[in-house]
Amino acid sequence: MDKPLYKGEEIKKLLNQRAPILMVDTLYEVSDNGATTGLTIEADNFFNLDGQFTEPGLIEHMAQSASAFVGYNAIKSNSSAAPVGYIGEIKNFKLAGRLPKAGDKLLTTVTVQSVVMNITLFTAETKTGDTTVASCQMKLSV
């Protein structure tokens, strides 16, 4: 994968969330209809339970991945700040296997399926390495 577009502290330009619930640390790629993001799960991650990253954390990570895509496009359109978005709906969430654990690196691809008015339907797929961890559909209102 090429050099990240945003990582570390820079990611805060794209997202309104802050520690301890900032769940994206890298934006790798952006295309016309989606983006690829990442998160390294630290041992003290807010969503860890007994060393495992839990489902709410995965969903938050996926939602913030979609927000990072929206934020990136806003910044590219000369907006001074990332817009505030709201999750309208999450459905078809599937946990494909085991939950990730501290130290794992999540790689998530979000893809725009449809845009109606100010609501965008995304699909999201999260992997660790080549293994799919989870997927879902979500609607984001901006």
Added chain:
Amino acid sequence: MEKQELINQVNEVLAEEFEVETSDIAPDAVIKETLQLDSLSLVDLVALIESTFSVKIQNSELSSIKTFADLYEFIYARIAK
């Protein structure tokens, strides 16, 4: 694709997605009422039509699609092109 074949297919995919009976779907019925669409589920309708028929509905075109007959005509016209 014949028009009646398209109508049957549209009705089947809508009935499955929005959990209604195909018998509930009449050409003159209002889509939003029959399928109980809100602003969120309207996005599902647009995505479903695009994924099933490869027909994209633009925001500006949505307001002209009120009944199922409107939707059939919209899809058929674009498939026929």
